[in-house]
Amino acid sequence: MAETHQVLWTDTARQDLIGIIDYIAQDSVEDALVVLDKLEAKAAQLTTLPSRGRIVPELLDTGISQYREIISAPWRIVYRIESQRVLVMAVLDSRRDLQVVLLNRLAH
Template sequence: MGARRRRIVWSEGARRELDEAVSYIAEDSIASAIRILEQILGSAESLGTLGERGRVVPERGDPSIRELLVDPFRLLYHLRDSDIVILGILHQRRTYERWPRRSS
């Protein structure tokens, strides 16, 4: 029997942060922007069957709030029973405490 697949849901804040990050990178290199966009989208999609693979966000300590590192970003997500909510895209140089919290 295969692994259960969860639905991936992007919060509005996460969509906005992804757009902002890709636009910023594209100012210097379209190719780099496309590469990071593909990496982030691919990583998010993989969470549908491998949601537990991300580490617990150290600043939260809540096992349902996790992250994947997609250099140079942190893909923050909420692991729920039936779906995974992408909460945000945070640059690794930015502290979690200064990141605006998104509701899931």
């Protein structure tokens, strides 16, 4: 049986998700709900094989390798694996300059 992890959303990631959904809902509530379901389902897949996501390249370039991402185009779901937990750290639009956004948020 595959090892399972608990997927938890940080407050920051929840705020990202709310912002995305609110923005899309300005044009279409139906589309916003579809995106919400899609992003939550994609993150939920991390309960098994959370290491399937790639290391975030913009962070790896600066020597930070503990953050991974999965793509649900055009969104990037950034997360960190901690023991039996997967912490969703951010949901970001891949069309933005992510190096600055990620470094400001995730680098300590």
